Amino acid sequence: MTKAISRSEPGAGHPFLTFLNTVADDGKTRQINSFQNATVLVRLLEEEGFAAPSEPITSTQMRNILILRETAYAAFSAIAAGRAPGREDALYLTETLKTVYQEAELNIGAEGLAVAPSPLGRVYEQLALSMDDLLRSDQFGRIRECRRCTHLFIDKGRGVGRRWCSMSRCGNRAKAESFRARQRHAA
Numbered sequence: 347m348t349k350a351i352s353r354s355e356p357g358a359g360h361p362f363l364t365f366l367n368t369v370a371d372d373g374k375t376r377q378i379n380s381f382q383n384a385t386v387l388v389r390l391l392e393e394e395g396f397a398a399p400s401e402p403i404t405s406t407q408m409r410n411i412l413i414l415r416e417t418a419y420a421a422f423s424a425i426a427a428g429r430a431p432g433r434e435d436a437l438y439l440t441e442t443l444k445t446v447y448q449e450a451e452l453n454i455g456a457e458g459l460a461v462a463p464s465p466l467g468r469v470y471e472q473l474a475l476s477m478d479d480l481l482r483s484d485q486f487g488r489i490r491e492c493r494r495c496t497h498l499f500i501d502k503g504r505g506v507g508r509r510w511c512s513m514s515r516c517g518n519r520a521k522a523e524s525f526r527a528r529q530r531h532a533a
């Protein structure tokens with residue numbers, strides 16, 4: 347899955363993390379969606395390689411999609427900080443995986459197990475299987491959270507590692523803020 351928009355900044359590193367990052371808040375609140383409505387969310391997910399649903403997303407489906415987003419964020423944020431995810435969150439996510447696997451299409455081929463969502467192609471199922479892919483990825487241990495906002499990303503660097511979701515969104519502003527704080531302190 348390649349991103350339709352090419353940019354110099356590294357991005358989240360996995361489509362499921364891009365989904366978790368669909369909040370626009372500065373700082374550690376998660377109250378503002380980065381999409382205005384379901385149509386915009388579907389378009390955003392299509393750019394990440396998800397298939398558009400055959401029917402428009404209903405309000406109930408949207409509610410479930412957002413529960414998945416916030417529960418997975420809580421669990422992955424804990425993991426990024428080196429903690430175990432909360433029991434309730436882990437339970438919700440494992441139950442989600444079991445349910446989605448029930449309806450998924452499993453295929454054993456030359457390259458091993460291929461898991462695809464049911465032909466109905468609902469967004470929630472696709473997202474849950476994308477989470478499954480991320481959880482099994484050898485990159486999973488490299489998930490980090492932006493120091494300024496709640497966006498998660500896979501840190502592919504070495505050494506001290508990456509601190510910001512992106513320089514333009516958080517890095518530059520955080521640096522300017524700490525520069526101003528040092529100036530105030532010096533004055």
Ligand SMILES: [Zn+2]
Pocket residue numbers: 492493494495496497510511512515516
């Ligand atoms: Zn950030």
